[in-house]
Amino acid sequence: MVKTKNDPVRWLKENLFSTPWNTVLSIVVVIVVGLFFKNLLEWSFTKARWAVIPANFRLLMVGPYPLEQLWRIWASLIAISLAAGFSWGTSTRERPLARAPFVLLGAIALLALVWQFGNPSGTLVPVACIGLVAGVFIGRAIKTENRVHYYLWTVLFFVCVFLIGFDFGRGGVPSSLWGGLLLTVLLSVVSIVASFPLGVLLAIGRRSKLPVVSGFCIVFIEVVRGVPLIAVLFMAQLFVPFFFPPDFPQLDKVARAIIGMTLFSAAYMAENVRGGLQNVPSGQDEAARAIGLSATQTLFLIVLPQGLRAVIPTIVGQFISLFKDTSLVEIIGLTDLVGIGEAVRNNPDWLGVTREIPITLGVIYFIFTYSMSLAAKNLEQRLKTSN
Amino acid sequence: MSQPRKDLSNAPKIIVVEHLNKFYGMFQALKDVSLSVQQGEVVVVIGPSGSGKSTFIRCLNRLEEHQSGRIMIDNTELTNDVRNIDAIRRDVGMVFQSFNLFPHLSVLENITIGQIRVKKIVKSEAEKMAMELLERVGIPEQAKKFPGQLSGGQQQRVAIARALAMKPKIMLFDEPTSALDPEMIAEVLEVMKELAKSGMTMVCVTHEMGFAREVADRIMFFDHGQIIEQATPEDFYNNPKSERAKLFLSQILGH
Ligand SMILES: Nc1ncnc2c1ncn2[C@@H]1O[C@H](COP(=O)(O)OP(=O)(O)OP(=O)(O)O)[C@@H](O)[C@H]1O
Ligand SMILES: [Mg+2]
Numbered sequence: 001m002v003k004t005k006n007d008p009v010r011w012l013k014e015n016l017f018s019t020p021w022n023t024v025l026s027i028v029v030v031i032v033v034g035l036f037f038k039n040l041l042e043w044s045f046t047k048a049r050w051a052v053i054p055a056n057f058r059l060l061m062v063g064p065y066p067l068e069q070l071w072r073i074w075a076s077l078i079a080i081s082l083a084a085g086f087s088w089g090t091s092t093r094e095r096p097l098a099r100a101p102f103v104l105l106g107a108i109a110l111l112a113l114v115w116q117f118g119n120p121s122g123t124l125v126p127v128a129c130i131g132l133v134a135g136v137f138i139g140r141a142i143k144t145e146n147r148v149h150y151y152l153w154t155v156l157f158f159v160c161v162f163l164i165g166f167d168f169g170r171g172g173v174p175s176s177l178w179g180g181l182l183l184t185v186l187l188s189v190v191s192i193v194a195s196f197p198l199g200v201l202l203a204i205g206r207r208s209k210l211p212v213v214s215g216f217c218i219v220f221i222e223v224v225r226g227v228p229l230i231a232v233l234f235m236a237q238l239f240v241p242f243f244f245p246p247d248f249p250q251l252d253k254v255a256r257a258i259i260g261m262t263l264f265s266a267a268y269m270a271e272n273v274r275g276g277l278q279n280v281p282s283g284q285d286e287a288a289r290a291i292g293l294s295a296t297q298t299l300f301l302i303v304l305p306q307g308l309r310a311v312i313p314t315i316v317g318q319f320i321s322l323f324k325d326t327s328l329v330e331i332i333g334l335t336d337l338v339g340i341g342e343a344v345r346n347n348p349d350w351l352g353v354t355r356e357i358p359i360t361l362g363v364i365y366f367i368f369t370y371s372m373s374l375a376a377k378n379l380e381q382r383l384k385t386s387n
Numbered sequence: 388m389s390q391p392r393k394d395l396s397n398a399p400k401i402i403v404v405e406h407l408n409k410f411y412g413m414f415q416a417l418k419d420v421s422l423s424v425q426q427g428e429v430v431v432v433i434g435p436s437g438s439g440k441s442t443f444i445r446c447l448n449r450l451e452e453h454q455s456g457r458i459m460i461d462n463t464e465l466t467n468d469v470r471n472i473d474a475i476r477r478d479v480g481m482v483f484q485s486f487n488l489f490p491h492l493s494v495l496e497n498i499t500i501g502q503i504r505v506k507k508i509v510k511s512e513a514e515k516m517a518m519e520l521l522e523r524v525g526i527p528e529q530a531k532k533f534p535g536q537l538s539g540g541q542q543q544r545v546a547i548a549r550a551l552a553m554k555p556k557i558m559l560f561d562e563p564t565s566a567l568d569p570e571m572i573a574e575v576l577e578v579m580k581e582l583a584k585s586g587m588t589m590v591c592v593t594h595e596m597g598f599a600r601e602v603a604d605r606i607m608f609f610d611h612g613q614i615i616e617q618a619t620p621e622d623f624y625n626n627p628k629s630e631r632a633k634l635f636l637s638q639i640l641g642h
Contacts, residue, residue: 286450
């Protein structure tokens with residue numbers, strides 16, 4: 001196989017034209033695919049009106065988010081590029097393998113910056129770039145423990161969410177004005193971050209010796225897994241208020257959607273984690289207890305880390321589908337990336353523009369999901385080398 | 388030939404087991420087991436497969452719960468009281484047949500985790516002690532590696548170091564060499580012999596006769612969950628009294 005790699009003619013013979021049937025199949029596929037790409041390219045260079053994308057870029061990115069409040073997004077992006085640079089810098093010092101997710105994160109932040117949306121003068125572009133580079137240098141210079149990154153990103157997470165919505169005396173940005181990619185990312189990141197610990201707790205609870213605890217967890221997991229996400233989203237809109245006293249300020253739609261998605265994702269997460277926990281040999285538990293670790297310490301220091309490692313690919317796969325499934329929030333009246341895309345397509349100014357939008361959305365979704373799966377591969381690789 | 392190896396006449400009894408019974412469901416794995424072990428004594432437990440050897444030593448640090456009888460470790464009784472169990476586990480180290488090192492932690496972390504998390508010793512102290520222990524078991528150069536990168540013999544020596552890091556008064560070994568390739572058995576036995584000679588109280592399930600003859604003070608022969616015979620290694624191997632021990636020895640000594 002190694003040899004044939006260097007010999008394209010032989011490779012073709014062996015892989016595409018080995019039998020008459022394969023030859024016919026190869027030719028048909030080449031014709032069909034070739035035709036598709038020929039037409040696609042022809043269309044995109046002649047008829048396509050790509051101007052629709054730059055003209056609506058801000059809308060696609062942030063939806064109806066007010067122009068004069070865009071500094072909040074910029075501040076978040078700059079903070080993210082600084083932190084991404086920092087994490088990248090520290091990780092490349094010891095483990096060159098760990099860099100890819102941060103490269104992509106940085107690239108995504110930069111992509112947004114390059115388009116300069118809401119910042120026509122473009123002054124913030126160099127600021128963010130400098131942030132990224134400065135982060136790398138700080139990361140390389142400072143000796144840090146892994147913990148520092150967890151704290152940093154946790155704090156950053158809250159800072160960004162806060163920045164995006166909070167009233168600083170100049171008026172906040174209500175969640176009804178969040179939209180586009182911003183809303184998609186917010187919904188999925190918050191649900192992912194929240195459902196992870198919740199799912200782990202449910203998985204642990206399911207193994208509990210107390211029948212009340214394990215019974216509750218089993219019922220929750222099975223009920224939620226038995227219901228489609230659309231139904232969960234609807235129910236979250238209708239029933240979340242029941243969890244609060246009647247005179248309590250109502251949670252907005254976005255918060256309810258997040259609660260629905262978090263509960264949904266947590267149930268699947270719990271099952272995945274349970275699978276991982278079951279794969280940890282009982283000798284691990286015994287060895288930990290024998291050196292005097294408590295049951296809780298054994299769970300969190302020995303069993304859980306090993307169980308989670310085993311199911312990283314499944315968990316990431318689940319998060320990727322959650323990211324894509326956020327597009328379902330359209331049905332409860334939120335305008336995420338897909339929703340904005342539809343709105344632009346229906347805009348009379350851009351009558352006749354159809355394919356440009358879905359292609360662009362596809363590319364954006366792909367960038368995000370692919371970097372998630374790259375990050376997962378990376379993490380696995382890193383953990384494998386340490387095993 | 389049977390010279391006493393060490394003078395244990397004044398040593399206190401550190402393990403006292405009285406009328407121990409252990410059931411798995413309906414099956415009785417231990418039947419009225421009573422014995423005591425003095426501080427500094429090395430006891431080798433042998434017996435056919437399924438005779439209850441593992442069950443017995445796993446009861447000593449409560450990896451298995453007994454149904455009746457008493458187990459006293461260093462004057463503390465093993466009961467359902469979690470504080471007692473924790474206290475006893477701190478005093479009793481255990482080495483398993485399949486090593487059971489933590490694969491996600493480095494060799495050094497495997498050894499320090501107990502000191503840091505249970506004894507609350509600061510990391511630098513714990514690491515210093517871990518390095519000393521790795522010297523003692525002969526593999527200081529492996530400190531930064533992960534268990535999966537070591538040979539079986541090296542892993543078992545790390546496991547011994549991990550148990551020793553808790554400064555136990557008693558060490559339990561459950562067939563520590565039976566998962567090893569023959570060429571690695573010696574290196575682990577060397578470490579165990581050194582430990583025995585340093586005065587550690589040890590209860591070892593092992594069929595390594597050379598080890599037993601060299602360092603054991605007593606052989607305990609188990610069959611069907613009972614202690615059938617106890618004797619010095621010389622007496623036991625040269626003139627076993629019970630028929631079952633004779634049969635067993637003829638089997639392991641090879642035909
Ligand atoms: N968890 C368990 N549940 C039910 N029966 C068990 C369990 N563990 C052990 N037993 C039974 O108890 C008996 C004693 O087992 P034990 O493991 O103590 O034997 P052993 O002397 O260590 O044997 P070996 O030399 O094969 O390790 C065996 O008959 C075994 O089948
Ligand atoms: Mg056994």
